[in-house]
Amino acid sequence: MSQLQILSGLGDKAPAAMLLDTPDARLLIEMGGPLEPGLPRGWDLPADRPVDAVVISHDHVDHMGAVDLLPAGMPVYATEPVVASLPQRLDRRCLPLQGQIDLAGVTLRCGQAGHSLGGVWLHFEIGGGVLYSGDFSLESTLFRFDPPPSAALALLDASYGVYDRAQDECRKALERCLSMPTLLPVPASGRALEMALWLDDLGISWAMDQRCAEQLDRLLTLPDGCFQPGARSRLARLAVSTDLASAQVVLVGSPEGIGPVIEPLIARGDRQLIYTGYLPPKARGDVQSGRAQWLRWNVHPRASDLCSLAEAVNAGQVVPLFTSLEDDTAWRRMLGPRFYRPRDAVIALD
Structure with a gap:
């Protein structure tokens, strides 16, 4: 049994x-x-x-x-x-x-x-x-x-x-918020690289931290069959910047916004903070206090x-x-x- x-x-x-x-x-x-x-x-x-x-x-x-x-x-x-x-x-x-x-x-x-x-x-x-x-x-x-x-x-x-909202609707809602400098905490091995491809298609200036960049290197070692059609070649063409100070949108791979990299960026106060995934207590407190907003990106x-x-x-x-x-x-x-x-x-x- x-x-x-x-x-x-x-x-x-x-x-x-x-x-x-x-x-x-x-x-x-x-x-x-x-x-x-x-x-x-x-x-x-x-x-x-x-x-x-x-x-x-x-x-x-x-x-x-x-x-x-x-x-x-x-x-x-x-x-x-x-x-x-x-x-x-x-x-x-x-x-x-x-x-x-x-x-x-x-x-x-x-x-x-x-x-x-x-x-x-x-x-x-x-x-x-x-x-x-x-x-x-x-x-x-x-x-x-x-x-x-x-x-x-x-x-x-x-x-x-x-919940049953389509991803296309989620992307459009997030895009409407990206006219000002933005900080996006993201799982490095999850939505980070998918967001990078999306931002690249939109022509929006973006950068990612070293943790996300390392995940890109790992992704590029995998065969085409691991990805949606054409996605691997698009990843290979990405021009990655890790200059977090100058890009319009910054992707930071600390888990859901927790960690030593992201807090100094938040404290500077020159970027809006948008969470796009599950909100643990710390991130939920950021949203409830008005320090951040939340817009879901379906994963x-x-x-x-x-x-x-x-x-x-x-x-x-x-x-x-x-x-x-x-x-x-x-x-x-x-x-x-x-x-x-x-x-x-x-x-x-x-």
Whole structure:
């Protein structure tokens, strides 16, 4: 008998962590840390018996920020771009960006999730198939999304809840605000490079910090098949400036606006500050105080995207992750009989 226990991420925008027990192994899926220093992680490694290996979908802090808890030599599976950011004391093993491996007697398929550099969905061949989407997007103009195989159970990123505004509308709203000098805190391995391509197309002067520039170098080592058509050649043509003082728009890769690079830029007061993603408490305080504004740039699925993916994989049960489920009326209306909220966060798989 195999089972999946959701340690964190069910019913709230919380760090991702799930425990998959099979007859042959115990696998920890994700090692999510808090989205802002000082916040609680909210979950612990199992105490009854150790895990045999860890699988990580992508390199954002709420999915791998707790890897320092792992003992030396622990096998950790991630794609090559993500492996590069893991501590060297771990037994780092590569997942394919597109393909499959045998992991502890289970076939694990991976495909690109359209969300970030090296980010993948994970499909475990257990029962009728278990799909964990990680964070995903069907709207990225940079990162490719590979269609997953059928899955009886789909655990899907629902970070935006029932929100359903198209990315084109989001871009237009942000563009209207860029006539004055602007500071955009962005995940370096996520929307930073997609925004850079967009700003370049608009003819707006932009610069990025060294962290974002390093991600561009990593992206350019990947084959064309990792990107949307034509995106890699567009990246190669980018003329990158790291002069943050003179550009109209500055992209800073500190996680969601937290860190030593961004605070001096904010304190100068000569740029408007616009957040475009999840707001941890510090960033939320900036917006509430009028120090910043917030305009979403879609990097997670809209409600219609989530429903489309559930339909495409013919899921019998869909568990929305990283979102509130206190009032599940809207979810039941959207997903119908597919909607599933597991009791005690434990799911029997076969």
